[in-house]
Amino acid sequence: MFTTEFLDLPHLARAGGSVQLPGSKSISNRVLLLAALSAGTTTIHDLLDSDDTRVMLDALHALGCTVTPRQVTPGQPVQITGIDGALPNNARAQLFLGNAGTAMRPLTAALAILGGSFEMTGVPRMYERPIGDLVDALRQLGCQIDYLRDEGFPPLRIGQPDFRQLGSTGAAPIQVRGDVSSQFLTSLLMALPLLASTSPQAIAIDVVGELISKPYIHITLELLARFGIRVENHGWQRFVIPAGSRYQSPGSIHVEADASSASYFIALGAIAASAEGQNGIKIEGVGLDSIQGDIRFVEAARAMGAEITGGPNWLHVARGRWPLRAIDLDCNHIPDAAMTLAAMALYADGTTTLRNIASWRVKETDRIAAMAAEARKLGALVEEGAGFIRITPPAAPEDWRAASIHTYDDHRIAMCFSLAAFNPAGLPVRIQDPKCVAKTFPDYFEALFALVQPGAPAPVICIDGPTASGKGTVATLVAQRLGFALLDSGALYRIAGLAASRAGIALQADQADRIAALIATLHIVFAPDQRVLLNGEDISLAIRTEEAGMNASRVSAFPAVRQALLQWQRDFRRLPGLVADGRDMGTVIFPDAPLKVFLSASAECRAQRRFKQLIDKGLSANMHDLLADLQARDARDTQRSASPLQPAEDALHWDNNAERTVEQAVQQVLSWWQQRQPFAAEESAV
Numbered sequence: 001m002f003t004t005e006f007l008d009l010p011h012l013a014r015a016g017g018s019v020q021l022p023g024s025k026s027i028s029n030r031v032l033l034l035a036a037l038s039a040g041t042t043t044i045h046d047l048l049d050s051d052d053t054r055v056m057l058d059a060l061h062a063l064g065c066t067v068t069p070r071q072v073t074p075g076q077p078v079q080i081t082g083i084d085g086a087l088p089n090n091a092r093a094q095l096f097l098g099n100a101g102t103a104m105r106p107l108t109a110a111l112a113i114l115g116g117s118f119e120m121t122g123v124p125r126m127y128e129r130p131i132g133d134l135v136d137a138l139r140q141l142g143c144q145i146d147y148l149r150d151e152g153f154p155p156l157r158i159g160q161p162d163f164r165q166l167g168s169t170g171a172a173p174i175q176v177r178g179d180v181s182s183q184f185l186t187s188l189l190m191a192l193p194l195l196a197s198t199s200p201q202a203i204a205i206d207v208v209g210e211l212i213s214k215p216y217i218h219i220t221l222e223l224l225a226r227f228g229i230r231v232e233n234h235g236w237q238r239f240v241i242p243a244g245s246r247y248q249s250p251g252s253i254h255v256e257a258d259a260s261s262a263s264y265f266i267a268l269g270a271i272a273a274s275a276e277g278q279n280g281i282k283i284e285g286v287g288l289d290s291i292q293g294d295i296r297f298v299e300a301a302r303a304m305g306a307e308i309t310g311g312p313n314w315l316h317v318a319r320g321r322w323p324l325r326a327i328d329l330d331c332n333h334i335p336d337a338a339m340t341l342a343a344m345a346l347y348a349d350g351t352t353t354l355r356n357i358a359s360w361r362v363k364e365t366d367r368i369a370a371m372a373a374e375a376r377k378l379g380a381l382v383e384e385g386a387g388f389i390r391i392t393p394p395a396a397p398e399d400w401r402a403a404s405i406h407t408y409d410d411h412r413i414a415m416c417f418s419l420a421a422f423n424p425a426g427l428p429v430r431i432q433d434p435k436c437v438a439k440t441f442p443d444y445f446e447a448l449f450a451l452v453q454p455g456a457p458a459p460v461i462c463i464d465g466p467t468a469s470g471k472g473t474v475a476t477l478v479a480q481r482l483g484f485a486l487l488d489s490g491a492l493y494r495i496a497g498l499a500a501s502r503a504g505i506a507l508q509a510d511q512a513d514r515i516a517a518l519i520a521t522l523h524i525v526f527a528p529d530q531r532v533l534l535n536g537e538d539i540s541l542a543i544r545t546e547e548a549g550m551n552a553s554r555v556s557a558f559p560a561v562r563q564a565l566l567q568w569q570r571d572f573r574r575l576p577g578l579v580a581d582g583r584d585m586g587t588v589i590f591p592d593a594p595l596k597v598f599l600s601a602s603a604e605c606r607a608q609r610r611f612k613q614l615i616d617k618g619l620s621a622n623m624h625d626l627l628a629d630l631q632a633r634d635a636r637d638t639q640r641s642a643s644p645l646q647p648a649e650d651a652l653h654w655d656n657n658a659e660r661t662v663e664q665a666v667q668q669v670l671s672w673w674q675q676r677q678p679f680a681a682e683e684s685a686v
């Protein structure tokens, strides 16, 4: 996940490949509970790994279900052996459910009917989330539920129910409010088959008030059917669970990915030209047979020109009509995914109108106002009303503007506007606060970058300079602030020197070809936690000694060695960008880099810094030797014939002397980067 202040997306041109979407949260927890209540063992594929599913798995384990493995591992199914509709007598447990509404509500309903002695707890925020309407409905049946703190809110204590009164009023429907949260109805629908299994009569639930979020109830009903429970739906106002209903494991089940998350990749396939050798985008995890309402986004995307095919659990999208066709659509049936149509509208051949979207105004932010404001920044013409938005794309490529998109802590705004990076003007797009995507899709940008190709090679910031000038420190921090990848090219020379000495090869010119051949066989990993692995061994410390630096300097003078490491270094270039530090980043490796910085500092200052750095790392050091070594290294690095250390002609110089702090250097580089961005002026006005 990108946790940077902003994320600069370079202009994007093409897309291709396949993306595996994470399992939907609401389907994951429904499937877990149904598997737990069923007879038999259920193998669950593509379960989402999230806080909500973790607390649910822990709770099911505490209730005596067999859960293997106990944690969700990507690509590995989870197996649950259910309780077959009953818990042992006197079952008791204290269940901590964090802030997971998708665990608290359905588990409360199921346990209240199963009976036992349970305490349902969570984090403080959970104690502010109402559950009174569900508790009232369960009490009508004879369930025993007490509030442990505030009336109407968790934590709760659940006891042994008394269903005797049902004998006389058995057929009386249970009343539940439908206009507050559809989760209450979902909870009852999933729990009441426990009662229906032994009841002589069917059990009916009456919805009081207009039922909101019908698509979610649809998901519940579909999943119940897969677990053997066929609920009659009487016009979304009455639901009847037949007497003798019994949960039966389907054996194996796939958790669908979130269909609204799929909409960004459907739009991507419709907007982007196919990458060379690829044909469109394959989306895995959700298919045309999806039980989610938002799958109908597919119809809308087709109407705009996308070519979409699909099967169970997969979709394939390619660009069809281009430019896209402008549409006029009532979006009531796809409130969330419809936002993605607004992003597609930027590439349409006229004015697109999205109607019946008043609910956008009361979501994470006023989504109509937010969409309008940000699309206008890009140069689109936007009209908005209480319940509609009308978008006309910029008339010509030169009418597009580079924008820094404000995201209002709304994941969907961020994901929608990432698609603006395909603009025909070749402009980058800045997404502010990119971590807001965490709500539904923490790795959205990583998934996007894996599929797209930039219009020009990804940007590189080169930071060159002599030893201990601060390159590594400054480059690491600049990369962190921008969310860019990092290339510590010196580490590659250090690894080459280390590997050659360990192999007993003398570090001299007549051995250069042997060293180059050795380099080709090395397996090097730069782990995300900063460790460097050589053929599986952690060599992070071994390559940081002064001796390793000197050996690196020796092998780096050999043209064959430099050649052997050339492509290796260029392969670090990736989206959204790269910060590369070394000696020849700006002159040889990335001569086209849009920003080149050259750091310098006096030999004494650098020796001081290196001394302190080594001591802090627990390595021994001697000031006098350090200064001598450093001067020797300077001499070799600057005087060698192959790519000597020298500033690129277009490098910007920063005197990184003793009176300058790390933060000053970092701010200077960031400000140079900012000056090169087309939205610099607009950004400062925000």
Ligand SMILES: Nc1ncnc2c1ncn2[C@@H]1O[C@H](COP(=O)(O)OP(=O)(O)O)[C@@H](O)[C@H]1O
Binding pocket: 465, 466, 467, 468, 469, 470, 471, 472, 473, 474, 609, 610, 613, 656, 657, 660, 661, 662, 663, 665
């Ligand atoms: N202004 C500064 N810029 C960069 N590093 C600084 C600065 N002031 C002190 N330092 C310290 O100096 C050391 C620089 O070492 P490093 O970044 O490894 O240099 P290089 O990669 O150029 O060899 C670090 O320990 C860093 O904390």
Ligand SMILES: Nc1ccn([C@H]2C[C@H](O)[C@@H](COP(=O)(O)OP(=O)(O)O)O2)c(=O)n1
Binding pocket: 466, 467, 468, 469, 472, 489, 490, 491, 493, 494, 549, 552, 553, 556, 557, 581, 582, 583, 584, 585, 633, 637
């Ligand atoms: N791009 C590069 C990076 C490093 N080298 C060589 C020259 C340096 O003395 C060694 C070690 O580089 P490194 O950047 O790790 O060294 P310092 O941290 O600056 O002391 O490798 C190079 O020739 N070209």
